Amino acid sequence: EPEVTQTPSHQVTQMGQEVILRCVPISNHLYFYWYRQILGQKVEFLVSFYNNEISEKSEIFDDQFSVERPDGSNFTLKIRSTKLEDSAMYFCASSSLRGGEAFFGQGTRLTVV
Amino acid sequence: DAKTTQPPSMDCAEGRAANLPCNHSTISGNEYVYWYRQIHSQGPQYIIHGLKNNETNEMASLIITEDRKSSTLILPHATLRDTAVYYCIVRGRMDSSYKLIFGSGTRLLVRP
Numbered sequence: 001e002p003e004v005t006q007t008p009s010h011q012v013t014q015m016g017q018e019v020i021l022r023c024v025p026i027s028n029h030l031y032f033y034w035y036r037q038i039l040g041q042k043v044e045f046l047v048s049f050y051n052n053e054i055s056e057k058s059e060i061f062d063d064q065f066s067v068e069r070p071d072g073s074n075f076t077l078k079i080r081s082t083k084l085e086d087s088a089m090y091f092c093a094s095s096s097l098r099g100g101e102a103f104f105g106q107g108t109r110l111t112v113v
Numbered sequence: 114d115a116k117t118t119q120p121p122s123m124d125c126a127e128g129r130a131a132n133l134p135c136n137h138s139t140i141s142g143n144e145y146v147y148w149y150r151q152i153h154s155q156g157p158q159y160i161i162h163g164l165k166n167n168e169t170n171e172m173a174s175l176i177i178t179e180d181r182k183s184s185t186l187i188l189p190h191a192t193l194r195d196t197a198v199y200y201c202i203v204r205g206r207m208d209s210s211y212k213l214i215f216g217s218g219t220r221l222l223v224r225p
Contacts, residue, residue, distance in 0.1 A: 004156070031211060043157060043200075045212035055211055091156045098211060099204065101147065104156030 002026045004105035006092050012111045013082050021077045021108045023092030032075045033093040033102060034067065036060070043091070049075065050098070082112045116140070116203045117216055124222040131188040133219050135201030138182045144205050146177060147213070148186045150197040157200065157215070160186065191223045 005024040013019050025032050034046040048055040049067055066078045075094075079086055089109050093102040118136040125131040137146060148160040161168055161175045163184070168175045174187040188195055200218040 033211070035213075037154070042217060043151070043213075043215040045214065048211040050211075058212075089154055093156075095211075101159045101162060102213060103159060106156050107154065109154075 002103075004092055004094055004103055006090075006105035006108050008108060009106070010109045010111070012113060015084060015112055016081050019079050019082055019110065021079075021090050021092075021110070023075045023077070023105055024073050025075055025092065025094030026096075026103055027073070029094035029096045029103075031055075031095045031098055031100075031102075032067075032069070033095075034077045035091045035093065035104075036088040037091065037107075038085075038088045046077075046090075079110075082110075084112050086110060087112045116214075117201045119199070119201055119216065119219045121217065122220040122222070124224055125191050126224050127193055128190055131191040131195065131221055131223065133186040133188075133199050133201075133221065134183065135186070136183045137201070137203045140181050140203050141205075144203050146175065146184050147202045147204060148173070148175065149200045149202065149213070149215075151200070151218070152194075152197040157213075160199075191221075193223050193225065195221065196223045197221060 007022045032049040035043050037043045045058050047057040047061045064080045068076050089107040091104050091107045093104045095102040145162050145164050147162040149157040151157045161173050163175045177184045198218040198220050
């Protein structure tokens with residue numbers, strides 16, 4: 001069964017450092033998303049991406065965040081200068097249709113120290 | 114904000130049916146009801162969705178009331194692996210907003 005793959009599963013970084021979280025969406029999907037979940041809190045939408053551009057972003061997704069689809073298979077989330085409050089699980093998701101059912105990866109646990 | 118209301122927690126015995134309710138009294142005519150679940154801190158897993166007819170797949174059944182103001186997700190024979198947080202989400206199928214808005218969900222505990 002096709003699945004969304006995320007790497008690494010766990011990333012520890014020092015405050016102020018840049019991190020790149022990587023995702024390989026399901027191959028025939030066209031819509032890509034990042035969500036995050038701070039420990040004990042709700043899953044929050046960050047950004048959606050279609051046709052090589054951002055479709056929508058939340059208030060959380062400020063100038064420190066960026067997304068990219070550098071090739072036909074990868075979808076990345078970059079945090080330029082990490083803060084302690086960026087510590088969370090980050091989930092990538094993809095869907096074949098706009099508004100269609102989204103399939104999530106297993107997440108990257110980001111710990112900022 | 115989430116447009117749905119779910120009980121914070123439920124439990125059921127292994128092998129029995131788990132019936133998870135969801136209220137969505139402000140649902141509009143073109144909005145679908147989606148169900149996802151999250152096991153531990155894993156990524157949310159799509160379960161099922163529906164508009165107005167009842168739906169069934171290999172994982173679950175979705176019963177939507179005639180007025181569409183509430184629905185019930187049914188896991189017919191719950192197993193210990195079904196212990197998870199279940200999210201009921203309302204969204205238009207071709208919504209201009211692509212995002213899923215997760216509420217607090219229902220924490221289902223399946224007892225041995």
